[in-house]
Amino acid sequence: MECINAFKNQSSKDDAECVSAILAGRRERFRELIERYQNRVFAILSRYERDRSRVEDIAQEVYVKAWKNLKKFDPMKAPFEHWLARIATNAALNHVRAEKRFRGQVPLSQLGEDALEWLRFEEKAVPLQAIEAREILDHCMGELSADEQVILTLAEIEGRKSPEISKLTGKAAGTIRVTLHRAKQKLADALFNLPEAYEKRT
């Protein structure tokens, strides 16, 4: 554990040193920050968007925004990784809001027999395939508001605690807990109603 903390501290120092060098005019050092955290940024964004080119576009926006606001980064307040994760989460939130406004709910394509069985029956031994699970989840998420969607993803899928979500989204911890509870309830209802809706459609 000490070893991990020491590694994290060293990494934070490296990042802060890198940011200072960039601000002093060594623009090429920004490449180090991009390469160090690009997997992390893509992992965050992939939770909200499955289309590769869109994820790349949003990730690009995230880094350009980080570049433009680099002067505002304060290593005493938070490590660079957290600061960048916050920018990525906000970009994801804006993306989800825009998608909801322009595209509405994600349509369900043809589900496989196993997925349908899984939906219909309470006790089902066959495990759900990741791709189908993601599709069902994305569809049911359509019942949630953008904020509910992001908070639920951060809490349930990324496994983050309320104080951390609060830092990432800028919302109060109490609001996070209430929103999360409501989001889970809505998602459970959507899942419960899905088999009937799907059968009606087909």
Add this chain to the structure above:
Amino acid sequence: MKNERKLNELVRAAENLPGITPPEDFAERILSEIDASRESTIILFELALPKFARAALFIGGLFIATEITMNIRDYPNLAAGAIKFADQWDAEFDPNTIP
């Protein structure tokens, strides 16, 4: 909560889907995007600002030249003209002179 077990199962299954990985030239793309935005800022500074500066310099120069010319020819200068104009303005609205 109804369906909670299923909901957890769904979330755990969805988690197993691998995320999208960045393309190999991702850093390169970002850096060229940044360069492009810097170039547009430089264009603004190099092209637009000197024009504004020249226009301001021209107006300032014109003002000074007029002032000097008027002094040489013994015309009342602009400051004196402004004071005279202000006096006339005040006199116009003087309650004693308004019928």
